[in-house]
Amino acid sequence: MTVAIPLSIREALDALSNTPDARLIQGGTDMMVEINFNHLKPHNMIALRRVQELRTWTKNADNTLTIGSGVPYQEMETGELKQLVPALAEAARTVGSPQIRAAGTLGGNLGTCSPAGDGLPVLFALDAIVHLQSADASRKLSIHDFMVGVKRNARNANEIITGVTVPLLDGWQGYAKVGVRNAMVISVASACLAIDKPTRSVRIALGAVGPTIIRCRDAEVWLSEQIDISASTAIDAAVAKEFGRRVALESKPIDDHRSTAEYRRHAVGVLAQRLITRASSS
Amino acid sequence: MNEPLGNEMYTLHINGQDRPVRDAWVGESLLYVLRERLDLPGAKGACEQGECGSCTVLMDGDAVCSCLVMAATAVGSNIVTVEGLIEQNPTMAVTAQAITSQVTDVQQAFIEEGSVQCGFCTPGLIVAVHHLLDKNPDPTELEVKESISGNICRCTGYGRIFAAVEAVVQVRKANS
Structure with a gap:
């Protein structure tokens, strides 16, 4: 070796x-x-x-942000990265412990590609682009095409994940997760909600409730028909509850050593309801 | 880039010294190398999966779980273990007692406040608390709790540990 x-x-x-x-x-x-x-x-x-080179991040001219695959979570938790991508900061803060966040990286999360990876729902909600480089070529892949299954991704054996690019949205975004305790925990269920007012889009992505991260396209469309996303208006409690119910329907959880499918489906609906309520009251 | 490391020899920089590691499988964790090859048993091995924090060391200024660092990949990094804290903190405020007994102010406070029961988690906590207070000399209660959230203690209930952190904060404030 x-x-x-x-x-x-x-x-x-x-x-x-x-x-x-x-x-x-x-x-x-x-x-x-x-x-x-x-x-x-x-x-x-x-x-x-x-x-x-992998431990740096750059704000691009086209209102996007490229984060190197070697940037540790602790750097996303605070400072300018937190201002730029608040949902990523919230997700980073839920990863393991300070020791884990000092070592762990987004590149590692992408390489492992666990459905419970805390960075991944954020990348799915933001429609991130993954950068891959081999000795003679580089390519960009949508996160939706990159993660193909449980701990499976589209990286070729001769490629290195160099970073991800995410858009800087104009609207509330956040991340929530359920585990058996507050710190040092792997997700039982997680969700990222991101709103973009100019394009009137609401995105919700779920972690640990399917073989890949799941974007709830039906619930997103339904919610955008109920509320005016370009305005900062309060969202009716009944709408938030129904949004949670619709999100839960789009999850595909299983029973395993960490939880049951039934609990995960319930929990992810509650997370969605809480996230949209937080968005509405911010 | 140097030639890839094989199983012959590599050198780590630990507590201010170059420490050669000979005839070791290069997949070994830093925790294993510290304890079994370099006679530095301060970092403790419990979970071997980054959950308990009892193996915490400083690596290039970050507190990390040494069980999750492949030792060979730490070549070129500055590593400080619990054994090296006293040499690494020459300017820190230490009490007269601490100097005579060769412990740091954090260790002295753990002794005085009764923060040690079985003691297995203590070295990791000492490193984590040094790391916190060196970066943030006057942390809030939440910051203290968050900073040691990766260090699991099953004896004390943490109350005496928080008391020790508070004691160090006060002593350092008084001496600064």
């Missing part, structure tokens, strides 16, 4: 060409658990933690 520690994307891609079977590791908060418990015995590793 070898471990390569590249200092640039170019060096990382060279390392990947030299050892095509290598596993890419970012913060290590998922993969090291598998290695510690002997569920994974990698032949070769490429550690991306020292690639500074």
Whole structure:
């Protein structure tokens, strides 16, 4: 087994060409658990933690934001990133513990592609674009095409996830999750709501209630017909409740060691109702 | 980029010293390497999955779970374990007692406030509290709680730990 520690994307891609079977590791908060418990015995590793290019973010001229795959969650929780993408800050703050948030990254969340990944519902609600780079090409993929199943994504073995681009919306956005306690918990159900007033769009994405993150297109359309999204008007409690019920109908949860399908469906409806109520009262 | 590391040797920078790691499988966690290869047993191994915080160390100024760091990937990083806190804080306010007993002000406060019962979580908490107070000398109650939310203690109920943090805040304020 070898471990390569590249200092640039170019060096990382060279390392990947030299050892095509290598596993890419970012913060290590998922993969090291598998290695510690002997569920994974990698032949070769490429550690991306020292690639500074991946640890930066940029505000683009077209009112979008590109976040490098190596930016740790702790950087999204506060400061300018929190102002720009509040829902991502809220999601980041629910990830594990301060120790996990110092190490864990959005790139790792995308690489692992767990339906319970806390960053992913935000990326789905914002219609994020994932940036992938190989030795001789780069491509952009919608997050909706990137995540294809439970812990499965469309990344090719010769590609590195370099970052994501999200639009900077004009409207309320937030994230909520249910777990067995307040800190240090993997989602039982989660939801991200984002409103964009200029385009009169409301987006809601659900985590941990299906094989991929789920966008509730029917509930989104229904809600946009009930309220004037371009205005900051209060939303009727009955509308919020019905929105929750419709969102729950679009979830596809299963029973597993963390919860039951029945509870997840109920919880995700409550989360949607709470999010739209928070949006309405802000 | 240097040549990829194999199983022969790599060197970590820990508590201000270069520490060679020889003949080790490169997939080992930093926690394992600290405890089993470098004779630094301060960081404790409990859950091995980042849930308990008893293995917390500082890495390039961040508090991280050493069980979730592949040791070989920490080459070039500045690592501080609980054993190294006293050398790493030469300017911090330490009480006369703390100096004579070679413990930091946080450790001294844990002793005085009775914040230690079984003691297994203590080294991780000490590192986490140092990390908090070095960045935020006057934290709110919520900030203290959030900063140690990744350090699980099943004995104390946390009350005496919060008391120790408050005691350090007051001592450092008085000495600054």
